[in-house]
Amino acid sequence: MSTEAISAERPKRNYNALFGLTLLALLVLLWIILSVATPSFASANNISNLLRQGSMIAILAVGQTFVIITGGIDLSVGAVVGFATVIVAMLINAGVPIFLAILITLLVGVAIGMFHGFGIVKMGLPPFIITLATLTSLRGIGLLMTNGNSISINNDAFQLFSRSSFLGIPNLFWMVILVGIPAYIFLHHSRWGRYLFSVGSNAEASRLSGVNVQRTIYMAYTLSGLCAAFVGVLLASRIGIGNPTQAEGWELQAIASSVIGGTSLFGAVGSVHGPLLGAFILATINNGANLLNVNAFWQRIITGVLIIVIVYFDGLRRRGK
Amino acid sequence: MTSTAQELHPAPTLEPGRTILELKGLEKRYPGTHALKPTNLAFKASEIHAIVGENGAGKSTLIKLLTGVMPRTSGDVIWEGTPAALATPHEAMALGINAVHQEVVLCRHLTVAANMFLGEEASRFGILQQRAMVREAQKIIDDLGFDLPAHVVLGDLTIGQQQLIAAARATVRGTKFLIFDEPTAYLTRKEADQLFTLIRRLKGEGVTIIYISHRMEEVFELADRVSVLRDGTLVGTRNIAETNDAELVKMMINRSIEQVYHKEHFTPGATLLEARNLSGKGFENVSMTVRAGEIVGLYGLIGAGRSEFVTALYGRHRKSAGQILWEGKAVQVNSEHDAIRLGMALAPESRRDQGLCLNLPVGLNLNLPIYKRISSNLLISSAQEKTEADRQIANLRIKTPTRKALASSLSGGNQQKIVIGKWLAHGAKLFIFDEPTVGVDVGTKAEIYRLFSALLSNGAGIILISSYLPEVYELADTLHVFRRGKLVATHGFHTADHEEILTQALAEKQEKPGGQI
Numbered sequence: 001m002s003t004e005a006i007s008a009e010r011p012k013r014n015y016n017a018l019f020g021l022t023l024l025a026l027l028v029l030l031w032i033i034l035s036v037a038t039p040s041f042a043s044a045n046n047i048s049n050l051l052r053q054g055s056m057i058a059i060l061a062v063g064q065t066f067v068i069i070t071g072g073i074d075l076s077v078g079a080v081v082g083f084a085t086v087i088v089a090m091l092i093n094a095g096v097p098i099f100l101a102i103l104i105t106l107l108v109g110v111a112i113g114m115f116h117g118f119g120i121v122k123m124g125l126p127p128f129i130i131t132l133a134t135l136t137s138l139r140g141i142g143l144l145m146t147n148g149n150s151i152s153i154n155n156d157a158f159q160l161f162s163r164s165s166f167l168g169i170p171n172l173f174w175m176v177i178l179v180g181i182p183a184y185i186f187l188h189h190s191r192w193g194r195y196l197f198s199v200g201s202n203a204e205a206s207r208l209s210g211v212n213v214q215r216t217i218y219m220a221y222t223l224s225g226l227c228a229a230f231v232g233v234l235l236a237s238r239i240g241i242g243n244p245t246q247a248e249g250w251e252l253q254a255i256a257s258s259v260i261g262g263t264s265l266f267g268a269v270g271s272v273h274g275p276l277l278g279a280f281i282l283a284t285i286n287n288g289a290n291l292l293n294v295n296a297f298w299q300r301i302i303t304g305v306l307i308i309v310i311v312y313f314d315g316l317r318r319r320g321k
Numbered sequence: 322m323t324s325t326a327q328e329l330h331p332a333p334t335l336e337p338g339r340t341i342l343e344l345k346g347l348e349k350r351y352p353g354t355h356a357l358k359p360t361n362l363a364f365k366a367s368e369i370h371a372i373v374g375e376n377g378a379g380k381s382t383l384i385k386l387l388t389g390v391m392p393r394t395s396g397d398v399i400w401e402g403t404p405a406a407l408a409t410p411h412e413a414m415a416l417g418i419n420a421v422h423q424e425v426v427l428c429r430h431l432t433v434a435a436n437m438f439l440g441e442e443a444s445r446f447g448i449l450q451q452r453a454m455v456r457e458a459q460k461i462i463d464d465l466g467f468d469l470p471a472h473v474v475l476g477d478l479t480i481g482q483q484q485l486i487a488a489a490r491a492t493v494r495g496t497k498f499l500i501f502d503e504p505t506a507y508l509t510r511k512e513a514d515q516l517f518t519l520i521r522r523l524k525g526e527g528v529t530i531i532y533i534s535h536r537m538e539e540v541f542e543l544a545d546r547v548s549v550l551r552d553g554t555l556v557g558t559r560n561i562a563e564t565n566d567a568e569l570v571k572m573m574i575n576r577s578i579e580q581v582y583h584k585e586h587f588t589p590g591a592t593l594l595e596a597r598n599l600s601g602k603g604f605e606n607v608s609m610t611v612r613a614g615e616i617v618g619l620y621g622l623i624g625a626g627r628s629e630f631v632t633a634l635y636g637r638h639r640k641s642a643g644q645i646l647w648e649g650k651a652v653q654v655n656s657e658h659d660a661i662r663l664g665m666a667l668a669p670e671s672r673r674d675q676g677l678c679l680n681l682p683v684g685l686n687l688n689l690p691i692y693k694r695i696s697s698n699l700l701i702s703s704a705q706e707k708t709e710a711d712r713q714i715a716n717l718r719i720k721t722p723t724r725k726a727l728a729s730s731l732s733g734g735n736q737q738k739i740v741i742g743k744w745l746a747h748g749a750k751l752f753i754f755d756e757p758t759v760g761v762d763v764g765t766k767a768e769i770y771r772l773f774s775a776l777l778s779n780g781a782g783i784i785l786i787s788s789y790l791p792e793v794y795e796l797a798d799t800l801h802v803f804r805r806g807k808l809v810a811t812h813g814f815h816t817a818d819h820e821e822i823l824t825q826a827l828a829e830k831q832e833k834p835g836g837q838i
Contacts, residue, residue, distance in 0.1 A: 190699045191692035198689055201678030208637065208669055208676075209689040209743060210661040268680050 023261065023277040027284065034288040041291055048170045052162070052238070054283030055172040056081075056231045060250060061257035061275035062183050063227030066220045068258055069187075071200040071267030072120070072127035074221060076134035077228040077254055080112055081247035083138045084232020089151040089242025098158055102233050109229020110222050112138070117218035127221075135251070142244020151242035162237035172234060176276065179227065184272040196220060200267030256303065257282055260310045281306075340399075341366040341529050342387075342418075342498055347396035349382050356382040358553045359396060364498070369520065369530040371540040371561075374550035374573055375734075375762030380533050383550070384500055387531075388420045389413035417497035421488050421504055429476035429483075434458035436475050437490045465489055465519055479624070481512040488519055492528075499523065500531040505539060506759055509622045509788075510827065517543055535762065536789070537566050549573055573763055581763055582795035583770040585777070586814075587614035589798070592649065593751050593782045594665075596634060599643030603629030604806040606643075609799075611751060611782040616773060618797025619786045621826050626806035627786045628670055631753050635667045636660040661690065666749035668740045670756045670786075676740040677728045684710035684724030686739050690747045713742040718768065734765030741769065752776055753784045758792060770796065790819055802826050 034041040060077050067074045084105050091101035112134065119130035153159065164171050187193040195216045198206040207213045231250075236242055259265065260281060261274025282303060289299045340363045349357040357379045364370055374380050385391040387398070389407040397404050400416055407413050427436045434455040435442075442449055458471035467485050475483055484504055491499055501520070505513045520530055520543060534540055540547055541561060549556040549572040556572045570581070590613035599607045604626035611617050619627040633640050636654040645654055647663050654660050660667075669675035678686055687710045688695065695705040710724040717738045721731055728739060737757060744752065754773075758766045773783055773796065787793045793800055794815070802810040802825045810817075810825045 185700070189701055189703070191696045191701055192699070194685060194689070194692055194701070197681055198678050198685065201681045202674075204675050205669075205677055206689065207657055208635075208667055210657055211689065212658065268678065 023274065023281065027277060027281050030281065030284045030288065034284070034291065038288070038291040041288065046287070046291070048165065050280075050283055050287045051170050051173040053287060054280040055170070055176045056234055056238075057250065057253050057257055057282065058176050058276045058279035059179050059227050059231050059234075060254035061261065061279045062179055062272055063224035064251075064254040065258045065261070065263050065270045065272065065275045066183075066187070066196060067127070067224045068255070068263050068265060069196045069200045069267060069270040070217060070220045071203075072217070072220065073131065073255070073265070074116065074224045074228075075128065075131040075251050076112065076116070076138065077224060077231075078247045078250035078252075079135045079138040079142075079244075080109055080225060080228035081232040081235055081250055082244045083112075083142045084109060084229040085236040085239075085246050086142045086146055086151065086242040086244050088233050088236045089153045090145070092153055092155050092158060093151060098155065105233055106226060106229050109225040109227075109232070111225070112229075113222035113225025114218060116221035116225065117214075120221070121214045121217055139244055146242070146244060153236060153240050153242065158237055159240045162234060172238070175230075175234060179230070180272060180276055187270075187272050192216070192219060197268050253279075253282060256307050260307060262314055339366045340364065341401060343399040345397040345399060347383075347386060347398060348394045349379075349386060349391070350394045356553055357386070360555045362548060362555060362558065364529050364531070365546075366529055367524050367527045368545045369524055369532055369543055371532045371534065371544035371547040372550060373534065373537075373540060373547060373569060375764050378550040378573070378762070379553040380550055381502070382553070384420060384502060384531075384533070387413065387418060387498075387500065389418075414494065417495055418500075419491045419494060419496040419498070420500040420502060421484070421491050422502050427475055427483065427487055427490070429474070431475060432472055433462075433469065433475055433478070433486055434471045436486060437461065437471070437493060439490075441494075461489060461493055462486075465492075465515075465522075467515055481508040484508060485512060485515060485519075488516060492519070492523060496523075496528060498529045498531070500533070502533045503535065503760060504532075505534065505536065509624065511622075513539075535760070537569065540569070541566075570763060581767045581770070582791070583767060583774060584796055585774045586798070587777050589613065589615045590780060593647070594634075595646040595649075597644040597646065599630070599633065599640055599645070601629065601633040601638060601640045601642075604633070604803075607808045608643075609801060609808065609811075611784060613750070613780045613782050614777050615798040616777065616783045616785050616796050618793035618800040619784065619803060620788075620790060620793045620797075620800060620822060621803030622788065625803040625826070627803045628755055629806075630803075631667065631755060631784060631786065632669075634660070635665055635753065637667075661747075661749075664748070664750035665753065666690075666744035666747060666751070667753045668737075668744065668755065668757055670759075672733070672736050672740055677736060679729040680727055682725045683714065683719065683721050683728055683731070683739060686728050687713045687724070687743050687746075690743055709746050713745060716745070717742045717772070734761045737761050737765065737769070741772065749781065751782050751784070753786075755786045756788065757785070758787070758789070790822060794819065794822070 031041075040046055060081070064074055064077060087108050088101055088105040091104060092098060096104070116127070116130055116134065119125045120127055162172055166174055187196065195206065195211050198209075198211055199213050199216045203213050232247075235246060239246070257278035258270070258275040259278070261271065261276070261278035263270035263274060285302060285306065286299055289302065343363040344360050346359040346361060347357065348359045372380055372383070382391075386393050387407065389410045389412050392408060398407055399405070405412070405416060428439065431439070432455070434457070437458045438454050442454065455472050462469050462471055467489065469478065469482055469485065475486065478486070484507065488501070488504065504516060508516065520532070524530055532540070532544055544561050546558055546560055547564065547569065548558040549569060551573055559568070592610050592612050594611045596610075597608050607630050609617065619630070621627050629638065632638050634645065634654065636656045636659050645652055652659075652663060654663070673679065678689070684706065688706055691709065692701060695702050695709060707724070713719070714721060714724060719731070719738045719742065720735050728736060731739070741754070741757065757769055761769070773785075776783060785793060785797060798814050800812045800822070801808050802812075802822055804826055810822070812822065
């Protein structure tokens with residue numbers, strides 16, 4: 001009896017927290033290196049800029065992580081962001097109060113997420129396919145609605161929001177906190193969070209244990225759609241236009257952030273703080289590369305290499321080596 | 322690549338009785354545990370050598386060392402007189418050491434023929450000789466007496482048939498030393514008989530067979546000698562003719578056989594569940610009642626409709642006709658959710674596919690059905706989450722370092738305890754156990770049977786499904802026999818003998834007129 005108890009794998013105590021700290025250390029290390037290497041990195045201006053750049057991907061990555069934990073993927077989030085900029089721009093220009101315009105835009109995100117849930121649960125489509133279909137068709141719908149033009153938003157208050165700061169921290173970064181804290185509580189301290197993990201690990205076992213698997217899947221995609229629509233609102237505020245072709249490729253950045261943050265594409269492994277850190281690590285690399293005058297083409301290559309390296313080391317640790 | 326044909330039937334090079342493989346002080350240590358203590362054992366050419374022992378006794382470790390999956394800590398393996406390193410699976414295979422595992426490790430999406438020649442495909446100028454391989458594979462299969470097509474996709478076969486293919490595959494590779502790891506866990510009796518025929522035939526051809534099983538009667542049916550492992554120590558080796566059940570069990574667990582099938586009789590209480598003329602996919606017109614305090618056993622072959630019946634009862638699959646009464650009232654059970662709310666609990670057949678979230682912690686698995694209860698509003702009470710999990714771990718004596726260890730790190734018996742344990746805190750009234758002791762060692766079996774008694778004494782009812790007759794025979798107060806989707810006979814506790822029940826379940830012969838029910 002005693003021998004077997006010892007032989008069982010040692011539990012990875014606070015594994016998530018530990019990995020989070022490693023990522024945080026990497027982020028700080030990058031910041032220190034860049035502060036030394038370039039005089040402009042540590043300036044208040046640049047830091048605010050960096051936080052703004054990272055914030056939107058960070059929020060997308062949180063929603064994406066919920067989906068990936070269930071063993072799925074949401075390729076549509078970039079298109080949803082672009083589409084949401086169009087919706088919110090049209091509503092505001094039509095004279096709808098800002099608050100209501102934002103609410104309606106968020107509901108559109110929810111509806112898109114529900115549609116994904118419907119496709120997966122009721123039609124039996126693979127998540128990759130249904131969200132890929134949305135990715136391309138949403139861009140098309142947005143282009144039809146705008147005739148391929150950008151819509152300038154005629155509302156200064158709306159645009160002012162994303163450029164302002166509160167307590168010296170950009171509003172956009174406050175939005176990450178606004179999303180991150182409830183998301184953390186939801187994923188790690190609510191039964192719905194537990195169900196996301198259990199469905200991602202073994203849907204049949206979860207179902208037989210009384211977990212409503214279908215509702216859990218609906219929930220994951222709905223939350224991802226909601227996060228994406230929210231980011232769309234923030235982006236519209238930041239650039240002052242509605243344009244369906246915006247946020248091209250953001251879905252891949254969100255997935256990359258999530259994976260760098262320790263999420264397993266096989267499902268059932270992930271956290272909220274990991275993807276947030278992952279998004280800011282990516283943002284820092286882009287920002288730093290710009291300051292160091294590194295060719296933009298090289299930035300993409302560096303990002304790719306980084307994904308491989310981080311996920312490889314994470315995998316090594318998981319296997320307990 | 323040359324044709325595979327020459328390799329099909331290796332000429333036996335050893336006369337029977339000679340030692341083919343010898344362990345000299347073979348030992349394996351993991352950090353913190355001594356999985357296999359220094360072991361000396363000699364295997365003779367063309368013998369069937371059974372190895373028995375509880376889970377965690379060191380059987381899997383021994384297999385892994387012999388097949389080159391893991392390096393040994395110390396000691397020697399002497400193969401045909403010369404020491405063998407056995408550092409890689411490839412080296413073991415090259416010597417002629419091969420294994421057939423309990424879970425089929427083949428490619429489900431490839432054809433039977435492609436699987437049989439996987440890794441040594443016949444090709445000409447780099448082009449696969451697909452038709453030739455199918456022909457060749459079919460010849461081997463026919464030759465072995467399996468009634469299976471070689472051109473179909475492996476995944477279309479039953480698990481039992483896949484197991485036979487896995488065994489056939491091992492025989493075409495010039496194998497001299499073949500290890501079977503619990504091969505019959507998922508086989509029907511007929512399939513098991515085919516496998517036994519194959520094993521005896523291989524023995525006749527000079528192959529040495531290591532046969533690992535939890536089923537005593539198979540060991541006695543098949544083996545020439547038997548070795549018993551306990552806690553990583555070789556307790557002893559016996560000639561099969563000179564030993565018996567009782568002695569082996571005693572060697573394995575230090576406990577007598579009567580103590581395994583723990584049975585207490587309770588006075589049945591009110592009727593919990595009544596199924597009236599229930600039909601669905603895989604079963605038809607099944608009626609039965611379950612009362613508080615009784616075990617209702619369902620016996621039959623795999624595929625006889627027992628599991629289909631209970632999963633439909635549990636709302637997982639649709640019922641096409643019939644009625645369910647719960648505590649006397651007609652109810653609709655259209656989803657698992659309905660069943661759970663009424664007070665049913667199901668410990669399903671397959672731990673891996675249906676029972677556990679393997680890559681999640683033990684605690685999460687145990688609490689999965691009760692998260693609703695231990696949450697206030699949206700938030701989970703982490704104190705309750707901890708107490709509930711730790712209580713089940715302590716009560717069921719689940720061997721795990723903490724509740725945070727992953728379910729996959731536990732042994733089969735302990736995993737089964739989680740599958741059962743998750744329902745104990747939930748407060749169900751009717752427990753459905755589908756093959757609860759498959760791949761579980763004798764010690765854990767006894768614990769599970771004791772748990773049944775504890776549940777019954779608390780006023781619960783139990784439906785127990787088993788393909789293992791002694792289990793349902795010794796435990797069930799009412800025993801229903803299933804055959805081809807129908808409930809064909811019902812017996813009270815020990816009111817029929819094994820033979821009668823087996824005949825009813827198999828009924829290969831003409832049915833006797835006037836059979837029961």
